[in-house]
Amino acid sequence: DGGITQSPKYLFRKEGQNVTLSCEQNLNHDAMYWYRQDPGQGLRLIYYSQIVNDFQKGDIAEGYSVSREKKESFPLTVTSAQKNPTAFYLCASTPAGTGHQPQHFGDGTRLSIL
């Protein structure tokens, strides 16, 4: 079945460590997005990519990095510079890099600090 796969479901990070969250889609979507959700709040945009080899910062990009080397993959690295990384991270994709289409979401990764 087509969809968006995020892994792992749960991730623990030690102080000073970088960790990478995986997001893979087989929907042939051009655009992909990363969001962060804190308890009791809505989602905030970290980074987004409308085409391969291109990405833009969202509203809360500090302490995060991404790459988009393949259409189906958009990994997110939470660096040691992100001082409060504990959150729920959601990846999304949409069919067109331009034009306005609904976004579809993966099941998320919960990141915690050890």
Added chain:
Amino acid sequence: GIQVEQSPPDLILQEGANSTLRCNFSDSVNNLQWFHQNPWGQLINLFYIPSGTKQNGRLSATTVATERYSLLYISSSQTTDSGVYFCAVEGNDYKLSFGAGTTVTVRA
């Protein structure tokens, strides 16, 4: 970005009751989506509705783009309707802005 306000923040319903959730936004939009987030965190698409009215079973939604609001109707609520409902809008920058959500609890 576009500001999105959802009301009420919390809603407690008796099973079988009807309810209306509201989403106000601060600028014209090209995309508006309603989502349901279940207790496991999964975000489920309910409606893609930049304008007009749509229905899907016991749920329906109406967006009045000229007045910058959208309504989500839940009829004959069931316990499985519990969760958080989010409204999200997209302007010309292709970025989706989310409201803070309405937490719905349906009691048997």
